[in-house]
Amino acid sequence: MTAxxxxxxxxxxxxxxxxxxxxxxxxxxNRWLVPPAALAIHLCIGMAYGFSVxxxxxxxxxxxxxxxxxxxxxxxxxxFTTTCDWRVxxxxxxxxxxxxxxxxxxxxxxxxxxxxxxxxxxxxxxxxWCGGIxxxxxxxxTHQLWMMWLGAGVIGGIGxxxxxxxxxxxxxxxxxxxxxxxxxxxxxxxxxxxMIGAPLANLLMNAFKTDSSVGVWQTFIVMxxxxxxxxxxxxxxxxIPPAGWRPEGWTPPAAKSTMITTKHVHLRDAHRTKQxxxxxxxLCLNVSAGIGVIGMASPMLQEIFAGSLIGLPxxxxxxxxxGQKASIATIAAGFAGLLSLFNIGGRFFWAxxxxxxxxxxxxxxxxxxxxxxxxxxxxxxGMGNKALFVLSFGIILSxxxxxxxxxxxxxxxxFGTQFVGAIHGRLLTAWATAGIVGxxxxxxxxxxxxxxxxAPGPTLYTGTMYILAGMLALGLIxxxxxxxxxxxxxxxDDEVAALQAKSAAVNAGPTGxxxxxxxxxxxxxxxxxxxxxxPLLWGVWVTLRATFALFG
Numbered sequence: 225m226t227a228x229x230x231x232x233x234x235x236x237x238x239x240x241x242x243x244x245x246x247x248x249x250x251x252x253x254n255r256w257l258v259p260p261a262a263l264a265i266h267l268c269i270g271m272a273y274g275f276s277v278x279x280x281x282x283x284x285x286x287x288x289x290x291x292x293x294x295x296x297x298x299x300x301x302x303x304f305t306t307t308c309d310w311r312v313x314x315x316x317x318x319x320x321x322x323x324x325x326x327x328x329x330x331x332x333x334x335x336x337x338x339x340x341x342x343x344x345x346x347x348x349x350x351x352x353w354c355g356g357i358x359x360x361x362x363x364x365x366t367h368q369l370w371m372m373w374l375g376a377g378v379i380g381g382i383g384x385x386x387x388x389x390x391x392x393x394x395x396x397x398x399x400x401x402x403x404x405x406x407x408x409x410x411x412x413x414x415x416x417x418x419m420i421g422a423p424l425a426n427l428l429m430n431a432f433k434t435d436s437s438v439g440v441w442q443t444f445i446v447m448x449x450x451x452x453x454x455x456x457x458x459x460x461x462x463x464i465p466p467a468g469w470r471p472e473g474w475t476p477p478a479a480k481s482t483m484i485t486t487k488h489v490h491l492r493d494a495h496r497t498k499q500x501x502x503x504x505x506x507l508c509l510n511v512s513a514g515i516g517v518i519g520m521a522s523p524m525l526q527e528i529f530a531g532s533l534i535g536l537p538x539x540x541x542x543x544x545x546x547g548q549k550a551s552i553a554t555i556a557a558g559f560a561g562l563l564s565l566f567n568i569g570g571r572f573f574w575a576x577x578x579x580x581x582x583x584x585x586x587x588x589x590x591x592x593x594x595x596x597x598x599x600x601x602x603x604x605x606g607m608g609n610k611a612l613f614v615l616s617f618g619i620i621l622s623x624x625x626x627x628x629x630x631x632x633x634x635x636x637x638x639f640g641t642q643f644v645g646a647i648h649g650r651l652l653t654a655w656a657t658a659g660i661v662g663x664x665x666x667x668x669x670x671x672x673x674x675x676x677x678x679a680p681g682p683t684l685y686t687g688t689m690y691i692l693a694g695m696l697a698l699g700l701i702x703x704x705x706x707x708x709x710x711x712x713x714x715x716x717d718d719e720v721a722a723l724q725a726k727s728a729a730v731n732a733g734p735t736g737x738x739x740x741x742x743x744x745x746x747x748x749x750x751x752x753x754x755x756x757x758x759p760l761l762w763g764v765w766v767t768l769r770a771t772f773a774l775f776g
Contacts, residue, residue, distance in 0.1 A: 244341030251739025270417015325381025327656025334649020346459025408575025514624025574626025
């Protein structure tokens with residue numbers, strides 16, 4: 225390293241193609257190439273949210289036009305049967321496995337990711353996610369549900385975890401001036417993956433459908449190949465900044481917020497702090513409430529508004545015939561797509577806003593606004609006001625997505641950036657927990673209400689809304705208790721320098737831009753953004769077209 229504005233680049237001898245040392249950026253690199261690389265991975269693994277598009281076709285994989293049902297089928301026998309079609313509930317466990325394994329794998333291998341670097345993690349993620357989908361395709365061909373659970377759910381879930389956290393610390397280091405915006409750009413891709421993947425899967429299944437096949441296994445294979453190409457492109461697009469790098473012309477503000485540290489906490493110590501567990505609770509409670517809404521969005525809209533969705537305001541859900549129920553189910557699908565748009569937009573909007581108002585204040589907004597909207601939702605339902613009801617849940621889902629996008633920057637503010645990716649990985653166990661707690665709580669409340677004789681309608685979900693508001697109130701308290709860490713938890717400058725020495729090659733010296741500026745939309749960056757932007761815009765267009773047709 226030479227003067228503050230230059231750097232002599234030199235890769236460590238013997239570094240491999242995937243090694244962290246191999247991807248240190250050279251002078252002239254444009255940092256705006258990193259977010260589309262992250263998006264390329266997140267848009268692919270984000271299809272986890274859209275996997276329910278396969279459940280109904282798979283429930284008829286043997287009968288083709290109708291399910292070959294077996295009345296005595298149990299979950300255990302469903303794993304190995306070759307003569308009975310699977311139930312949607314049996315297939316739905318893949319969705320649960322996705323998020324349990326996502327959180328678990330992120331926690332287990334988050335430390336390895338910090339040492340190995342984002343490129344190696346991205347490659348492993350591509351192999352696991354796409355390889356798991358291929359194994360699931362074999363499970364469909366052989367009609368073995370356990371193979372689908374293992375392939376898509378377990379192996380694919382591991383790929384989800386590694387792919388989800390692979391760009392986090394890298395983006396935060398590239399954009400110290402815009403931490404929230406940077407992570408929001410990437411993580412919004414995870415929320416948008418289903419908007420691209422679900423309609424693509426429908427197109428492929430319709431193309432492959434025959435008299436003897438529902439077209440799912442062929443769709444799995446084609447999508448796995450497409451995703452592998454995109455994810456490998458993203459992984460090889462990753463670069464990390466030289467040690468001590470700062471954007472050209474930028475210096476940390478002199479008047480720093482007390483909630484933003486310039487020091488670093490070691491991975492081994494992060495979980496020993498109460499701040500870690502308070503942020504864990506904040507994420508878990510915010511996600512539990514939001515993921516419960518995602519899981520019940522379609523039946524909730526149908527049962528609350530029933531005939532009013534098709535111009536029959538006096539007809540309750542129980543009085544609808546089969547054709548009318550099919551019509552309102554289609555409308556409810558449009559509602560779910562609209563919530564997906566809010567989920568995506570919230571990831572970018574709230575994360576960017578957090579750069580202005582701070583991470584803690586952003587979570588205050590999530591909880592206070594969420595409590596108010598959940599408390600008012602039964603009133604909107606009772607009034608029969610679809611517009612206010614839909615808008616309130618759209619805002620709630622924007623804060624669900626915003627919570628994911630803001631949490632990495634929140635961690636960086638409290639714990640520093642040296643181990644933020646690994647710490648984020650451990651924190652995602654909160655997501656794994658919420659992925660079980662949220663849907664289970666919401667579903668069991670609904671079942672309890674039905675068992676108590678409550679008919680489908682606005683009152684069926686009143687108790688649910690108030691309980692979700694209560695969960696957010698607990699999150700509000702946890703957020704209020706978060707304070708800056710005491711100095712005893714931070715590493716010394718020598719410890720930080722020793723950790724950075726391997727990837728820096730020569731680590732002592734001044735900070736600066738090292739020939740790497742703040743970047744901009746040059747030709748390479750425009751091409752990179754077009755590669756991920758065109759599919760994303762197509763997904764938005766498909767969703768908006770369906771939404772306008774159904775609600776317009």
